[in-house]
Amino acid sequence: MSVLWKGLSKRPLWEAGMRTGLKFVASAILLSTISGVAFADDIVASAQHDLVIYAGPQNGWHGPTSAPKPIAGKKIAFISNDESNDANHAWGVAITEAGRKIGWDVTVIDGKATPVGWNTAFNQAIALKVDGIITSADAKSLKDAIAEAEARNIPIVGIHAAALPGPDKELGLFTNIQEDPRDIGKAQADWIIADSNGHARVVVTSHNEFAIAETKSRAVVERLKACAGCKLLDYVNSPIAEVAQRQPQLVLSWVQRYGTPLYVTAVADYTLDFQVPALRGAMIDHSAVKLIGADGQRSAYERIRSGQYQAVTVSEPTEMQAYQAIDELNRALHNMPPSGFIQAPYLVTPQNVNAEGGDKDAFAPSNDYKKHYLEIWGIEP
Known part of the structure; x- marks a missing residue:
């Protein structure tokens, strides 16, 4: 009887300890979850903040203000x-x-x-x-x-x-x-992070026979690592001289292998010239695959303006x-x-596609760069 009583008397203490332990575990899980959500929110907020700068007005002159007078006849x-x-x-x-x-x-x-x-x-x-x-x-x-x-x-x-x-x-x-390719890659990744609210599934592509291309694409990968909810599905390097032959098949293989929604980055808009017709021919929905380019060639502006798969580009002046x-x-x-x-990167989006020279399908900063160069060369604009 006494043994039974002693056992019964200890049971509430065990239950209390169990409840305390469970509360501790639950609190830890909740704290971890909140921290994870906060971290995800932080990276999205950081990306959104940076995008305001990348896509902003380009009317300031940050180039040289003096130069030697050119010698004609060179x-x-x-x-x-x-x-x-x-x-x-x-x-x-x-x-x-x-x-x-x-x-x-x-x-x-x-x-x-x-x-x-x-x-x-x-x-x-x-x-x-x-x-x-x-x-x-x-x-x-x-x-x-x-x-x-x-x-x-x-x-x-x-x-x-x-x-x-x-x-x-x-x-x-x-x-x-050139614009700094590390910043270009970061701008591409920031747009992906913000657009996906920190849950992107991404294929990063490159043409690593060019040092600038590899630097740019590796910068995308590094920035995506800071996004816990994002997933790098593949890093694909293929020669730019073979884009016409390889890119149509590659982009369709990524859709088949990884499904949608899918983000695909490129170090040059030229690559996307061959991906888009393949996606269109396969009748892939525009919202299912979002292409992120760089350089800012004419076809990129046209695609962004019309919503033809390409969502943004980091344009070079x-x-x-x-x-x-x-x-x-x-x-x-x-x-x-x-x-x-060194010119800072400029992100072209559907919202600013007609700004800063975009109405002519090119990035031409509104900072009177021709006038500035002609003046420091001693030539009447």
Whole structure:
């Protein structure tokens, strides 16, 4: 009896302990859940905050305010990575325009999207005895050709020619002009995080034969790691020279393998030129697959405006970069340091697609960049 009583007397204490333990566990689970929700909310809020800046007005001038007076009669070459690509062609057109305004003769040479083509184009430029070279080809694939140019005292300015903007002595570039690809990748990822409310399923694609492309795509991956509710489904690297053959099949395979909704990033809008027709032909709903591009070519603006799969692009100011390339080459020819100017990324969305040059399907900042460059060159606008 006494034993039974003792056992019964201890039972309420055990139950009380159990209840206390359960409350502790429940509180811990609740706290963990709240913390997880708070963390998810924090990353979404952070992404939304950044997007306001990325997609905002571009009317301030942050470029150089002085420059040496250009010497007329210089002969230069623009070695285009690939003239079938909108951005590369646009750089050549604007470089020719800016060069002529200061009395320079510009020759555009097509590198045809391959290292062999780039080296051939470089040799052609050297044979022309040019005073300077501007190139959008990947400098890492041009070490011997660049070394030959350096031996002949031919300065080289890159556009998207290296992993990062600014001077690159190792690659032989006086300077490299581009938005910072780490920021571009972050802007792409931020849009995905915000649009999905922190629950995106993502395929990241790249063309890693270009240092800038790999840097950009890896930055997307790094930012997505901060989003606990997001899932990186695949990281796909394929040569840009093969996009026409490979991308239609690839994008449909991702839909089949991973289902929808699905986000797909690209380091260049050019890639999406071949994904969109495949999605349309397979009658995939526009809201099921959202494409996130970069560069800001004409077709990207058209797709964003019409809601044809591509949701956004991080646009490059191709014409302003061309004017900057002429300015930087002029500084090199005067044995002066680079200007140090780096344009911040600009995110084109359905809401601002017609702003900042978007009405003409290009990113042209409303900061009077042509006027500023002509003024510091001592030329009447």
